[in-house]
Amino acid sequence: xxxxxxxxxxxxxxxxxxxxxxLREKLESGEKLKGYIGFxxxxxxxxxxxxxxxxxxxxxxxxxxxxxxxxxxHAWINDKFGGNMELIRKAARHVVxxxxxxxxxxxxxxxxxxxxxxSDKEYWAILLKVAKSNTLARMKRALTIMGxxxxxxxxxxxxxxxxAMQVTDIFYLDLDIALGGIDQRKAHMLAxxxxxxxxxxxxxxxxxxxxxxxxxxxxxxxxxxxxxxxAVEFKMSKSKPETALxxxxxxxxxxxxxLRAYCPARIVRYNPIxxxxxxxxxxxxGFKLVVERPEKYGGTVVIESYEELEKLxxxxxxxxxxxxxxxxxxxxxxxxxxxxxFESNREARELxxxxxxxxxxx
Ligand SMILES: Nc1ncnc2c1ncn2[C@@H]1O[C@H](COP(=O)(O)OP(=O)(O)OP(=O)(O)O)[C@@H](O)[C@H]1O
Ligand SMILES: N[C@@H](Cc1ccc(O)cc1)C(=O)O
Numbered sequence: 001x002x003x004x005x006x007x008x009x010x011x012x013x014x015x016x017x018x019x020x021x022x023l024r025e026k027l028e029s030g031e032k033l034k035g036y037i038g039f040x041x042x043x044x045x046x047x048x049x050x051x052x053x054x055x056x057x058x059x060x061x062x063x064x065x066x067x068x069x070x071x072x073x074h075a076w077i078n079d080k081f082g083g084n085m086e087l088i089r090k091a092a093r094h095v096v097x098x099x100x101x102x103x104x105x106x107x108x109x110x111x112x113x114x115x116x117x118x119s120d121k122e123y124w125a126i127l128l129k130v131a132k133s134n135t136l137a138r139m140k141r142a143l144t145i146m147g148x149x150x151x152x153x154x155x156x157x158x159x160x161x162x163x164a165m166q167v168t169d170i171f172y173l174d175l176d177i178a179l180g181g182i183d184q185r186k187a188h189m190l191a192x193x194x195x196x197x198x199x200x201x202x203x204x205x206x207x208x209x210x211x212x213x214x215x216x217x218x219x220x221x222x223x224x225x226x227x228x229x230x231a232v233e234f235k236m237s238k239s240k241p242e243t244a245l246x247x248x249x250x251x252x253x254x255x256x257x258x259l260r261a262y263c264p265a266r267i268v269r270y271n272p273i274x275x276x277x278x279x280x281x282x283x284x285x286g287f288k289l290v291v292e293r294p295e296k297y298g299g300t301v302v303i304e305s306y307e308e309l310e311k312l313x314x315x316x317x318x319x320x321x322x323x324x325x326x327x328x329x330x331x332x333x334x335x336x337x338x339x340x341x342f343e344s345n346r347e348a349r350e351l352x353x354x355x356x357x358x359x360x361x362x
Contacts, residue, residue, distance in 0.1 A: 001063065003028050009059075009061060010064070012058065013051075014207060014209075015182045015208065016182070017204065017205070017207070022202070023204050026176055026204070033064050033065065034177070035065070035178070036068070036069055036178060037056060037067075038114075039068070039069070040071050041080075041091035041095055042075045042078070042091055042238065042239075044241075046246050047276065047280065047331070048181075048210065051211065051280065052181060054102075056109070056179070057102075057104055060104065060105075064177060067109070067112055068109050070089075070095070070096075072085065073118060076088060077165075089115075092113065094348075097345070097351065100341070101341035102337065114165075122172065127164055129198055130167045130171070130194055133194050136160070139153075139160055139164065143159065143163065144183060144232055145162075145163060147237065148232070149232060163190060170188075174201065175201075176204060179207075180206075180207060181210050182227065188205035192205070210231055211235065212234055212262075213262075213272065214236065214262065215242065215243055216234070216262025216270065217234050217262070217270055222267060222269040225270065230270060247335055247338045248335075248342055250339075254331055258324050263320040266313060268310055273324055273327050274309075274310070274313065276327055276331060281327070282305065289327070289330060290302050292322075297322070301318075
């Protein structure tokens with residue numbers, strides 16, 4: 001694969017890459033590049049996570065040496081599973097199972113655990129240098145990377161250490177590329193600015209879009225919700241199960257959740273059903289959405305691209321109910337391999353059942 005093809009694969013379906021020029025330069029240099037994503041292992045895998053999971057597949061295919069960081073200590077700081085480290089560790093194993101189910105081969109990624117990172121004194125030396133290079137105000141502002149508002153920084157002191165840890169993870173693993181949803185932007189900008197101060201490698205940030213909660217924005221007008229509020233208050237999130245579709249939800253459940261979901265007519269901004277189409281369905285090469293409807297409502301239509309879908313929807317030529325039914329059907333198909341994986345893999349299934357029973361707390 002040549003540089004342009006690799007670049008295309010890494011940058012497709014992203015919100016931003018900081019910066020594309022740096023990425024091109026590194027790819028051209030021919031050196032082996034190291035990329036990563038960190039995740040808090042704290043419960044079940046919702047379809048929003050598929051957005052970055054598909055990007056992990058792209059990275060691996062583009063020849064990036066890819067690390068998956070199970071951010072166990074970070075999840076602990078963030079009060080996930082009530083601070084039960086045993087459950088957090090199990091949840092980390094479960095995430096790797098789901099990734100395997102959607103085709104991220106275990107042998108092609110390196111799974112690392114935050115517990116191993118912190119056992120090295122070098123990690124703490126870097127962390128102190130990161131802390132020394134930044135103001136308290138900047139660290140507080142970065143708190144949205146843990147899905148918290150800046151005001152929550154003072155709940156307990158460990159929360160203030162979290163952003164410095166995320167930057168340290170990047171330096172310690174000596175990464176070239178950091179992947180995350182757009183809500184992780186502040187961590188990556190902090191890492192880039194701190195790298196300049198410390199004379200370290202400046203990480204390239206690749207940000208994927210966020211899928212909105214199935215409950216949408218409540219009574220808020222989409223035009224009045226900025227991206228930061230969207231990320232903290234209105235994204236699909238495993239801590240708020242009522243907002244989420246899980247990758248192993250049975251077909252009937254997927255259909256039920258989608259039929260009840262927020263999907264205002266003609267509006268695409270922060271519309272989760274539209275986003276599922278844009279980021280998960282049409283992002284797959286060759287995908288077509290088949291909308292079956294009676295002749296009197298326009299008859300069956302096969303939509304070939306996301307642009308075509310958006311146009312039809314905004315013009316009011318596609319009713320939300322018809323869109324929902326077609327989306328449910330396509331999503332059920334997309335998730336079929338995950339259901340099969342858990343049906344046929346007893347160990348993975350038992351772990352999933354155990355996690356389902358554990359209370360998903362924040
Ligand atoms: N709704 C979403 N759509 C797309 N990506 C998401 C979504 N939610 C989280 N992500 C991405 O998944 C990664 C892990 O995020 P995180 O652990 O905060 O997930 P979460 O489901 O919001 O968890 P929690 O509810 O426990 O805070 C991050 O890179 C984040 O950007
Ligand atoms: N902050 C990320 C998790 C994360 C933790 C440590 C990292 O190095 C990277 C990512 C989230 O909320 O999902």
